Amino acid sequence: MTLYAVIFYVLAAVILVATLLAITRRNLVHAVVYLIISFFGTAMVYYLLGAPFLAALEVIIYAGAIMVLFLFIIMMLRVEKMAERPFSLGQLLPPVFLGLVFLELVGLLAFTDPGGRVVLEAATASPRTFGRFLFQRYWLAVEIVSFLLLIVLIGALFLGRASGRRRPEGTEGDS
């Protein structure tokens, strides 16, 4: 077992434990902070698998921008401690069974497929190579995605306006 393999398994354990803790937290802020740990681990997995540029983007966009956005929204919402009603056993059994079947199938596919036993060779795509590839092959997709981001910006502004429907007319200053 090489050093890379040890690093990968430790990272995988950290990611899974942090995500498991995140999805079971009652407090939303704690959940978001655990998820930030999980995303940092994912960034290191990207780096290990030869994508340093994507690792940087993962830290900047996922662990930075998106999670901070979540934190802001959680602070705005004044979430009361609501009691999460647990599911009853009859409700819980079918999805748990189906989830176990799903996991078993994924494991079976991953371990019996001869393609899954191929050991990954360490290789790195430098940001320069990656950027050149992206803008030569997929420049149209990049343009479409940037256009989508513009649309989303307008949409989020539109949705986030103070609608004032619940308040009486004329008390708000915005147009």
Place this chain on the structure above:
Amino acid sequence: MIVPYGHVLMLAGMLFALGVVCTVARRNLVMILLGVEIMLNAAGIAFVAAALRWQRLEGQAFVLFIMAIAAAEVSVGLALIIRAYRRTGSVDEDTYDLLKW
């Protein structure tokens, strides 16, 4: 020599399952969005591993697009949550039963 390709796929699959559990089982709208983020992240890990497996850069390019989609989805989703919260004063998903009969 890092690890077999299947082990990375197992990691991605387990992470995806955790995201599904978070989306389905939690009753809070913010936690539902977090579950979707976890699932997109798991898909990204699978894509990067596939890019390394076949030594092609397409997988990494797709992860870039996944990140853009995730940012778009989460900003619109959170704006919708804010709007719904202004209407009803709650982020519990059971509050939103207007279309039930």
